[in-house]
Amino acid sequence: MNEAFIMKRVFLLFGAVSLLQACTYGVVNNATTGSALNAATVTVLNGQCSGSGCSVTPVQEVTTSSGLYVFDAYSTTASKIILPSSGEEAITLMVSKSGYQPRIVYHKPKYETINYNGETRYYTQVPTVYLCPLGSLDSDGDSICNDAEARYGTNAYNSDTDGDRLSDAAELFGWSGVDLATFGANPKHKDVFIEIDYYPGLKPQSAAIDKVVQAFADAPVNNPDGVSGINLIIDLNQQIAAADVDNDLNPAWTDFDVIKNKYYHPRRTAVFHYALFANRYNGGSSSGLSRGIPAHDFIVSLGNWSTPGGPCS
Incomplete structure (x- = not known):
């Protein structure tokens, strides 16, 4: 060739x-x-x-x-x-x-x-x-x-040119079997990576994802490339099998981890946050839960929320 x-x-x-x-x-x-x-x-x-x-x-x-x-x-x-x-x-x-x-x-x-x-x-x-x-x-x-x-174009005196806690080497060449560059990583612009898995029927709509991505892009955050904002990189990964669905994550993080351990590969731990779009947790009607602040994991749970078409569940 x-x-x-x-x-x-x-x-x-x-x-x-x-x-x-x-x-x-x-x-x-x-x-x-x-x-x-x-x-x-x-x-x-x-x-x-x-x-x-x-x-x-x-x-x-x-x-x-x-x-x-x-x-x-x-x-x-x-x-x-x-x-x-x-x-x-x-x-x-x-x-x-x-x-x-x-x-x-x-x-x-x-x-x-x-x-x-x-x-x-x-x-x-x-x-x-x-x-x-x-x-x-x-x-x-x-x-x-x-x-x-x-x-x-990176800083020879700073191993993380853009300060996003992802090293320049990781953003350029990948890390632990994950190619960050193909996902859109830029060592001169802050990136946040999220893997999303979801229950059947609860896959987030592209338009909703786009709004969140745009909100991060509009953030008043400076970057070495001269462009403000944060590059939110979302891997809308896979649907949870019906047999693995737990309609009430209770206790929340114990049941969450059962799903995470099956669907989220540990090689991504240093790079990707993990989000699960589920029905509900702890028997309540909250819209979601973060595993602390700051956090690696979070739940989005709209199963008991009313929508124009009726309850999500």
Whole structure:
């Protein structure tokens, strides 16, 4: 697959995909010079590989003189379709080269499409990685050398440039198997992540979610990127199975944790708040409950509230 193929992009985002023939590609540059880094190795540390090129392990690609690497799903000689491993939400890649500090990157595929000689083809782009030569100065000790911080636009003297309690490294490269960048994380703008799970019939409407997102965006909060507000990132994740529904969470957090332990993956703990849209809790009619202030978890419970169409329950 050539570089002209890479550059013609039309955005297309897919939901859950079990197996999609799609290329995974990216670019590796030298953090000091900003120029392309030739012969860097990109290794799949955790992920599924399907295709004729997957027999050699570890599964790897090497960058060209332009810094480009491609796991080519359409190769006629060594095809490689890279997907997250079962139970994971991201591919784990290691970018390395002798004389440079290696970089681990978590990538959640976000598929785009192009027309290639009359054929629709798919691909996903890994964000550009700037590798730091060994011994490079890293003033804030966040694993991103000062030269790379300059390339990314982050603060070389503060490991959390925007002060949102998510490190620059996590927002750029992911954390614990979670790709924050694909969700929209920005190390120069405050982000808040929430996973929402919901009972059958209690899925929040998109219009309601949009209003909450806008309210956070309108908050009078300054950011290093010069744009005020908070980027509220909501993963409207999954519906709770009918067999797991507890119509009255009582005691609230004990019953809440039963559901959370089944539906919320612990790898997200350091990043995502967890919200459950449920019927009610503790036999009451409250609209919701926070697990303290500040808090990681909260309940939205409108089951006993009257609405124009009648009670939610």
